[in-house]
Amino acid sequence: MAEQETCAVCGGTGWRSVNKDGVAAVERCDCVLNERVGNMLINANIPPLYRNASFENFNTQPENPIAHRQLQTAATIAASFAREYPYGTKRQGLLFIGDPGTGKTHLAVSVIKRLISRGFGAVFFDYQNLLERMRASYDPAAGSASRDTYRTALECEVLLLDDLGAHRVSDWVEDTVTSLITYRYNNNKPIIATTNLRDPEAGDAPLSSAGIGGDSSARYYLTERIGQRARSRLFEMCRAISTRGVEDYRIRKGKMLQ
Ligand SMILES: Nc1ncnc2c1ncn2[C@@H]1O[C@H](COP(=O)(O)OP(=O)(O)OP(=O)(O)O)[C@@H](O)[C@H]1O
């Protein structure tokens, strides 16, 4: 096996000499910073399917004017959030809302990857999986891993909550997600969430008239799945980005392969 290469700049010490206005000093070497970013990326738990997702490979469909406008807006808001965080935005989070396969998770992952490369900690959580783990953590026989997972979801710097509300409602689910969102809200900790669920605040038409304007999609409102209190805090914390009505990329790709 090849030996790990020693950094040519710092000789493996992690510090490099610099000269500031004629005064010799030392600074953290880039190799240390790069290793830190590498570790944070591993700890971010990004699912393999999305590891390569980025703003660069997000296709805004220039050939389709309506989808293009929506996807371009979504990508621009997401990229400027990732570039300017923690400054520049009044709201410290993002809520991607729209139909399945419209790039919500792709963009959300692109945001956290960029934040991590800038040195901020961010962790990906699948909502259903997180709930299962939290349920397991109430079992005295369960290991500490489940409890650690919940602690990470509460405390990590930026939380990506993927597919929020994708779960049958119960009082327990509603209480649990409310306590998670409330904790982060009270402590000024940002959330980036994605959801298929419908919400008028994000421009979704009411269900009664759905289907008329090509607004296919969700049969449930966000508030029905996570409760009013969690929803209200989420909208206060997050800027909503809608991809409702854009064609499902998974199906589109399938068609192109035919
Ligand atoms: N505009 C796009 N450009 C490039 N790849 C895309 C685009 N939109 C989606 N994809 C890819 O298509 C797949 C589905 O997208 P993604 O998972 O982001 O959709 P989603 O909106 O989160 O869907 P769901 O609601 O089902 O979770 C992913 O592999 C993603 O990388």
Ligand SMILES: [Mg+2]
């Ligand atoms: Mg998704």
Ligand SMILES: [Zn+2]
């Ligand atoms: Zn070095």
